[in-house]
Amino acid sequence: MTHRLRPVGLDFVDTAPVRLVFAQEMSAAPDAVFHALNDDVPGWAEWFAAVTSARSLDDGTRRDIRLKGGGHFLETVIAAKEAEVYAYRVDDTNAPGARAMAEEWRLTPSGGGTRVQWTFALEGNAVFRGVVQLARPGLGRAFKGAVAALDRRLGR
Template sequence: MTALHPCRPVGLDYLESAPAVFTNSVDIALTPEELFDVLARADTWSRWASVITDVEYTSPAPYGVGTTRVVTMRGGIVGDEEFLAWEPGRRLAFRFNASSTSALSAFLEDYRIEPTGSGCRLTWTLAQELSGPSKVLAPLTGPLCNLAFRHFLKNLQRLTAAGVPA
């Protein structure tokens, strides 16, 4: 098992105070409920966020606030997540309680879904605080990370436009 380093247990208000915040939006041709179902599924994340290789819920269904899961990413990075918001068709948010990298002090992702005339709009906000050498490099790496986040949302848009198999 990979050794995990504790992350600061931030709340949803961290979106307002994090040293690095990235927000991107995309229009999706699904209803808000359909998109929420895609985001709630463990098997879809690796299909649109190419950095992710596996997602596994560690809490039993039904899922909601307090649900936990483990996400495995390229480079051997593992995140132990806990959901802070779970509002079907509207919002889900989670933080890292621990990570395999000590470069991450705090981490939170927030997914907000709003209905539109042709489906819905997803706004994804990622808030984080880095430590050590990563913190020094953040002004350089942040814009590159944000480009990757935009690319992931375009992948999600393509995936959902093609229909997400059950």
């Protein structure tokens, strides 16, 4: 069963009650990384192991994301600035206890490649916040694995 979350803007990434921030270097250029994030939404399922299905909706302004374990998110893109940032908020989810969620992928040129910083920002009840905090190490590993897989994909 899905429920509607509070709509948030890009500022929520910096002000959310819970923020998980991970960073990783990759050899691909920022514009290539941006295009993989923004233009090839179905490709997410090929490089982000937690994603089983990703569909772009409404000419790319919305996304339908399904995760291993049954997680489901209907999202709206809230920032898409080439070679700099790609961010989206979750509008509807089946995650119990969530009230607001947004994710930001910040891209910075670094040593001929890209430093990717992923911020997972959320608001929810105490149980939801606790589960996310317990999942932090796994989310970090998933992010690092996804960035490494995306780097290999873009290097082909």
